[in-house]
Amino acid sequence: MPYPLSEVQQEMQGVVRAFARNEVMPGAAERDRTGEFPADLVRRLGELDAMGICLPERFGGLGLDSQTQLLAIEQVAYADAALASIYTAHFLALEVILGYASEEQKERFLPAMADGTALGAFALTEPDSGSDIGGMATSARRHGEAWSLSGGKTFISNAADAGVIVVFAKTDPGAGFRGISAFVVDPQAEGISFSAPQDKCGIRSAATYSVFFDDLRLEDDRVIGDLGAGGKMALSALNGARIDIAAMANGIAMRALDLAEGFATSRVQFGSKIRDFQAIQLMLGEMDAEVEVARLTAWWAAAEKDAGRDLRRAGSIAKFVASENCFSVVDKAVQIHGGAGFMRESEIERLYRDARVLRIFEGTSQIQLMTIAGVLASTYDRLGALA
Numbered sequence: 001m002p003y004p005l006s007e008v009q010q011e012m013q014g015v016v017r018a019f020a021r022n023e024v025m026p027g028a029a030e031r032d033r034t035g036e037f038p039a040d041l042v043r044r045l046g047e048l049d050a051m052g053i054c055l056p057e058r059f060g061g062l063g064l065d066s067q068t069q070l071l072a073i074e075q076v077a078y079a080d081a082a083l084a085s086i087y088t089a090h091f092l093a094l095e096v097i098l099g100y101a102s103e104e105q106k107e108r109f110l111p112a113m114a115d116g117t118a119l120g121a122f123a124l125t126e127p128d129s130g131s132d133i134g135g136m137a138t139s140a141r142r143h144g145e146a147w148s149l150s151g152g153k154t155f156i157s158n159a160a161d162a163g164v165i166v167v168f169a170k171t172d173p174g175a176g177f178r179g180i181s182a183f184v185v186d187p188q189a190e191g192i193s194f195s196a197p198q199d200k201c202g203i204r205s206a207a208t209y210s211v212f213f214d215d216l217r218l219e220d221d222r223v224i225g226d227l228g229a230g231g232k233m234a235l236s237a238l239n240g241a242r243i244d245i246a247a248m249a250n251g252i253a254m255r256a257l258d259l260a261e262g263f264a265t266s267r268v269q270f271g272s273k274i275r276d277f278q279a280i281q282l283m284l285g286e287m288d289a290e291v292e293v294a295r296l297t298a299w300w301a302a303a304e305k306d307a308g309r310d311l312r313r314a315g316s317i318a319k320f321v322a323s324e325n326c327f328s329v330v331d332k333a334v335q336i337h338g339g340a341g342f343m344r345e346s347e348i349e350r351l352y353r354d355a356r357v358l359r360i361f362e363g364t365s366q367i368q369l370m371t372i373a374g375v376l377a378s379t380y381d382r383l384g385a386l387a
């Protein structure tokens with residue numbers, strides 16, 4: 001377990017922490033109110049070399065380990081969960097291109113993604129195909145020398161603000177999950193359009209869109225990996241990126257714990273700080289344990305990722321534990337704030353709305369548990385793994 005942190009990890013954590021506290025946190029409440037997409041903050045993440053932390057240096061990245069990326073995400077999420085959602089959606093798109101694109105495609109797309117000039121988006125979900133990705137209807141049909149993409153996606157983070165969109169579509173509509181292929185799409189291309197940003201309960205400045213494809217022409221150099229392998233790529237990229245969502249959850253949970261601790265030490269009832277009441281201490285103690293367990297679980301999964309191990313189980317455990325623990329921590333933090341925690345003017349009220357999505361996107365908690373159970377039933381040897 002790489003704990004305590006290396007010098008390089010601490011340095012990256014410090015750079016992102018300073019940015020998050022000084023530049024991100026001050027405007028987070030206002031962006032939540034307006035829903036305005038923080039394009040300037042995304043650009044700043046690029047300037048800080050924080051958009052390609054794990055990318056090899058030859059593609060413009062820093063070539064660092066996965067835990068360092070988690071540390072950066074935690075800091076961003078601590079300041080603004082919405083910016084962390086934009087950031088993690090970018091990493092999800094990167095995961096597909098880095099994992100499966102040709103060398104030529106990597107050279108073409110990754111440097112701009114690493115320097116923040118091309119934000120990534122990942123377009124899988126459709127109105128009638130969420131957890132069941134094999135049911136997607138968007139199709140890419142062969143027309144002469146090129147592909148024609150038609151259909152629509154929904155809830156796509158970053159889509160209209162992106163420089164690169166990874167789109168999944170059926171190239172063999174009769175083949176279900178095995179008929180899905182992946183494409184790199186230019187958001188400015190003719191034949192693609194976007195809805196207005198969708199109005200959401202939380203992470204409100206992390207815009208999501210419906211995306212429409214109407215006979216969008218794609219050359220063969222836009223196909224990622226093998227035809228028909230897109231379903232596997234999507235799931236594998238999600239396994240790898242779920243640890244980023246865990247880090248986002250952990251950053252939000254740490255902020256909630258700090259807010260609760262601060263409130264409990266200043267709020268006086270019955271002549272005492274409420275921090276002195278055992279009922280409050282029990283909540284704070286449980287919150288701290290929930291945060292620590294979730295961080296260690298995410299870092300374990302990051303080490304598994306860097307060791308090249310199968311991430312289905314570790315990625316799902318990390319995402320499940322961190323998102324469920326985060327929601328529990330934020331809920332207790334609201335409880336400690338009493339009525340003040342229910343008011344729009346309090347930061348914890350925003351965190352309560354922001355945290356809810358963690359148990360839904362990049363695979364719901366139910367899907368994580370089913371994935372874990374599936375691995376348990378097939379290949380996992382618990383005693384062997386512990387030996």
Ligand SMILES: Cc1cc2nc3c(=O)[nH]c(=O)nc-3n(C[C@H](O)[C@H](O)[C@H](O)COP(=O)(O)OP(=O)(O)OC[C@H]3O[C@@H](n4cnc5c(N)ncnc54)[C@H](O)[C@@H]3O)c2cc1C
Nearest residue numbers: 122123124125129130131155156157360361362363364366
């Ligand atoms: C803010 C936000 C941002 C998003 N960003 C993106 C993005 O960038 N790209 C993208 O592609 N998608 C994105 N999504 C979509 C997200 O990944 C899906 O919402 C999620 O995967 C769940 O799919 P669904 O909403 O269709 O729910 P459904 O799949 O319809 O699920 C509904 C309920 O049924 C349960 N369920 C479904 N199947 C089973 C089963 N077999 N067994 C037990 N329970 C089951 C689910 O757990 C859930 O409780 C985003 C969503 C949100 C809210």
